[in-house]
Amino acid sequence: MNDNNELKNKIFAEIAKVPDFPKIYPSWVSVGPVPIRLNTRRLYSYPKIVELFVEYLAPMIAESKVNLIAGAETAGIPLAMALSLKTRIPFIYVRKEEKIKGNVSQGCIEGDFKAGDKAVLVDDLLGNGKTKLLLIENLKKAGVEVKSIVMIMTTKNKLLAGFKDMIEQRHISLFKIYTWDELTSFQIDQGIIPKEIAPLVLDYMQNPDSWNDNARKWQSYCQALKNLNIEIPDFLKKYAAES
Amino acid sequence: MPQKVKADQKNIIDCFIQTQGFYLMGPIYNPSGFKAPFTIDALTVLSNPGRAAIIGQVLGEFVKALDVDLILGIPNGGVPLATIISQYSGIPFGYIRTEKCQRTGELIQGEYAGKTKAVLVDDIIGRGNTKDKVLANLSGKLKIKDLIVLLHGGIGYQKMIEDWEIKSGVKVNYLARWDEITDELIKAGRLPLAVGEIMMEYLKSPEAFQSNAAYWQKFDEFKNSHSYQTIDPII
Numbered sequence A: 001m002n003d004n005n006e007l008k009n010k011i012f013a014e015i016a017k018v019p020d021f022p023k024i025y026p027s028w029v030s031v032g033p034v035p036i037r038l039n040t041r042r043l044y045s046y047p048k049i050v051e052l053f054v055e056y057l058a059p060m061i062a063e064s065k066v067n068l069i070a071g072a073e074t075a076g077i078p079l080a081m082a083l084s085l086k087t088r089i090p091f092i093y094v095r096k097e098e099k100i101k102g103n104v105s106q107g108c109i110e111g112d113f114k115a116g117d118k119a120v121l122v123d124d125l126l127g128n129g130k131t132k133l134l135l136i137e138n139l140k141k142a143g144v145e146v147k148s149i150v151m152i153m154t155t156k157n158k159l160l161a162g163f164k165d166m167i168e169q170r171h172i173s174l175f176k177i178y179t180w181d182e183l184t185s186f187q188i189d190q191g192i193i194p195k196e197i198a199p200l201v202l203d204y205m206q207n208p209d210s211w212n213d214n215a216r217k218w219q220s221y222c223q224a225l226k227n228l229n230i231e232i233p234d235f236l237k238k239y240a241a242e243s
Numbered sequence B: 001m002p003q004k005v006k007a008d009q010k011n012i013i014d015c016f017i018q019t020q021g022f023y024l025m026g027p028i029y030n031p032s033g034f035k036a037p038f039t040i041d042a043l044t045v046l047s048n049p050g051r052a053a054i055i056g057q058v059l060g061e062f063v064k065a066l067d068v069d070l071i072l073g074i075p076n077g078g079v080p081l082a083t084i085i086s087q088y089s090g091i092p093f094g095y096i097r098t099e100k101c102q103r104t105g106e107l108i109q110g111e112y113a114g115k116t117k118a119v120l121v122d123d124i125i126g127r128g129n130t131k132d133k134v135l136a137n138l139s140g141k142l143k144i145k146d147l148i149v150l151l152h153g154g155i156g157y158q159k160m161i162e163d164w165e166i167k168s169g170v171k172v173n174y175l176a177r178w179d180e181i182t183d184e185l186i187k188a189g190r191l192p193l194a195v196g197e198i199m200m201e202y203l204k205s206p207e208a209f210q211s212n213a214a215y216w217q218k219f220d221e222f223k224n225s226h227s228y229q230t231i232d233p234i235i
Helices: A005-016 A040-045 A047-064 A077-087 A130-141 A160-167 A180-189 A198-207 A213-226 A234-242 B009-016 B044-046 B049-064 B079-091 B130-140 B155-168 B178-187 B193-204 B213-224
Strands: A028-029 A032-034 A067-070 A093-096 A118-126 A145-154 A173-179 B021-030 B035-040 B070-073 B093-096 B117-125 B145-152 B171-177
Touching: A005 A040, A005 A047, A005 A180, A005 B145, A005 B155, A028 B079, A040 A047, A040 A118, A040 A145, A040 B093, A047 A145, A047 A180, A047 B079, A047 B193, A067 A077, A077 A118, A077 B079, A077 B213, A093 A130, A093 B044, A118 A130, A130 A145, A130 A160, A130 B213, A145 A160, A145 A180, A145 A213, A145 B044, A145 B117, A173 A180, A180 A198, A213 A234, B009 B049, B009 B171, B021 B093, B035 B193, B044 B049, B044 B079, B049 B079, B049 B145, B049 B171, B079 B117, B079 B213, B093 B130, B117 B130, B117 B155, B130 B145, B130 B155, B145 B155, B145 B178, B155 B193, B171 B178, B178 B193, B193 B213
Parallel strands: A067 A093, A067 A118, A118 A145, A145 A173, B070 B093, B070 B117, B117 B145, B145 B171
Antiparallel strands: A028 A032, B021 B035
C-alpha cells in the first residue's frame, strides 16, 4: 500500500505541537544510551493524534482481511483498542508471558477469540522485532494466525533485516505510519531538533550500532549538548570530561 | 459509597450478558485473595467494538463532568477501557505502571507534565489492593478523586469497597455489579442454574464462602458432571 503522504504530514504537524518531542536529553533505553529519545507512548495522550493514527492505519487493516485486532502488551493496547472502535473488528490483547492466577495458567491472550481466527498484531514501534516474534508465537499457540503487523514507527536496527526475512517467510505483512528517519528529517527541517546536533542525530538514525561504545561520537555529542547548555546525564559524563 | 454511573441499565446489562467467554470455570484465586468457584473476564465485553462503543459513550460523558485533565488506565485490564473513555471524552490518556520501569524509571506512560487531576480506570474492583499500589506509587504526583471501573466485585465486596474509599479518599464509580450481572444471566437462561446458585452465594460473601462445605460440594458435583477445565468459558 502506498504511503498516504498528506495524512502523514498532518500527523507530523500534530506531533510538532507536542512539547519536548523528541526529548533532546540523552536517555538510557533497552539498547543502551541513545542521543535523543522518542517516547512514542506520550503521543497516546493526545486524542487528536490517536485519531489520525487510526485514520492512517485503518485501511491497512482492511487490506489484511483479519477478524481480530490484537494489541501487544502493554504499549500496543491503546492503539489496538482505538483501531477496533474505528474498524469494528473485535479486540484482544496478547501478553509476553502467561498470566498465572494461583497455580492456574490463564494463557497469554485476553479477550474473546477462537482457534482459527486471523489477527493483525498492533504495537507502538518496531525495534529489533524480538518481542513481535514472541507475541506471534503466543498467538499461534492459541490457534490465532497473525496476518499482518501494524505500528506507529519503525527504527533502524541491524537485527531488523533478519526479522523482516522471518516475517516474509510466514507471509506476514508489515505496515507502519512512519520511520524514525522520516520524522527526524521533518523535525530537523522544522527546527525542532537543533541544527547543532542534527548531523549527529542523523548519523545515529543511519547507524545506531556504530555508536556502541564509540567514544569519538559520544564526545562530539556531549560537546554539542554543552554548546546548547543541555546538561550531560551521569551515564555520559565520562565522555563529557574528554570532550 | 460506591456509585453506579447513570446510564440506560438495560443497555449496559445487555453488553455483559450477551458477551461470549464472560463467565469462566474455576476454581481460581482472584486478586483479592479469595478462592472463587467461577470467575469472569471483564475484558471480553470490550472485545466487541459495538459494546465497547456503548460503554465508551456512557463513560466518556460521565468523565467530562469530572474535574480531571488526565485519564489513567491501570495495566493491563484498565488500559483498553481508559483508551475508550479518552476517545469519547477527548480527555488525554496515559497509563500507570504498578512498578517503575526498571530501564527508564518511568511510572506513568503518557504526557502528564502540566496535568494535576487524574481519574484512575480499571476493569474491576474488589478489595482495592492493586489500586493501593498505584496510589502509593503516585505519592501525590497527581490528585486522584475518582476511580472508574466496569464492574463492582459484588454485594459481598460492598463494605470492603466502602472502607477502601474512606482509606484512599477516592470515590468508586462503576457500571454494573457482578452479582447483578449474574442474576440477569440466570434470568436470561444464559448461565447454568447450578453455576448461578453457587455464584450468588459466593458473591454475597466471598469470605464466608471459603469455608462453606455445602456449596463447595455443589461446585464439585457441577465440575464432575461437566467436562469444563479451569478457565474454560461457561457461556
